[in-house]
Amino acid sequence: MNTTRLKRKRSEANLKGQLLVAMPLMTDRRFARSVIYMCAHSDDGAMGLIINHRADHINFPDLLERLGIVTQGAEDGIPNDILERQVHVGGPVETGRGFVLHSSDYHSDDATLPIDADVSLTASIDILKAMASGEGPMHAMLALGYAGWSAGQLESEIQANGWLHCPPDLNLLFDDDLEGKYARALAKIGVDPSHLVSDAGHA
Numbered sequence: 001m002n003t004t005r006l007k008r009k010r011s012e013a014n015l016k017g018q019l020l021v022a023m024p025l026m027t028d029r030r031f032a033r034s035v036i037y038m039c040a041h042s043d044d045g046a047m048g049l050i051i052n053h054r055a056d057h058i059n060f061p062d063l064l065e066r067l068g069i070v071t072q073g074a075e076d077g078i079p080n081d082i083l084e085r086q087v088h089v090g091g092p093v094e095t096g097r098g099f100v101l102h103s104s105d106y107h108s109d110d111a112t113l114p115i116d117a118d119v120s121l122t123a124s125i126d127i128l129k130a131m132a133s134g135e136g137p138m139h140a141m142l143a144l145g146y147a148g149w150s151a152g153q154l155e156s157e158i159q160a161n162g163w164l165h166c167p168p169d170l171n172l173l174f175d176d177d178l179e180g181k182y183a184r185a186l187a188k189i190g191v192d193p194s195h196l197v198s199d200a201g202h203a
Helices: 002-012 060-066 125-132 153-159 170-174 178-189 193-199
Strands: 019-022 035-042 045-050 087-089 093-103 112-114 119-122 140-150 163-166
Touching (some): 019 178, 035 178, 045 087, 060 125, 093 125, 093 170, 125 140, 140 153, 140 170, 163 178, 170 178
Antiparallel strands (some): 019 035, 019 163, 035 045, 093 119, 093 140, 112 119
């Protein structure tokens, strides 16, 4: 009976496909005011991508050039909406590695991980080539690096009031309003950040 109850509790707490929202008093500066889409969560640990931190040191055309997808300055055949895509800081782990979070209308048998019915994750260069040629997914977010937690670490941080969580929506995941995503995510939970700050430290 106790084992069954424990398994049920773990299942209910699984955050795969959810948004993880940093509390306003988050002390880790890497995650301050961050909204993270959770790509995986199990007893072995968790992995997600920050969706509201911009990578200011590189833009999408530069990345395509570095990867050899286009030659320098040869961007005429790439749709403007693709060239204007932002590159995100997905997290502090493996910051040289790219991940594309995208709508499920794109799928690669060898490289795509479906997360739920609407969202998938692909970490191969093929999806960037598809995007550059106008054949990629309708919605996509490119991130460098990811956020990772070892077994039990995320649960401990949540219990210590480091994070809130809520269901995502496609607009929040994929639109370009990075500055507004944190407040919008809190609003989905029904939280006013000013109340959280003023209540901090009270039992």
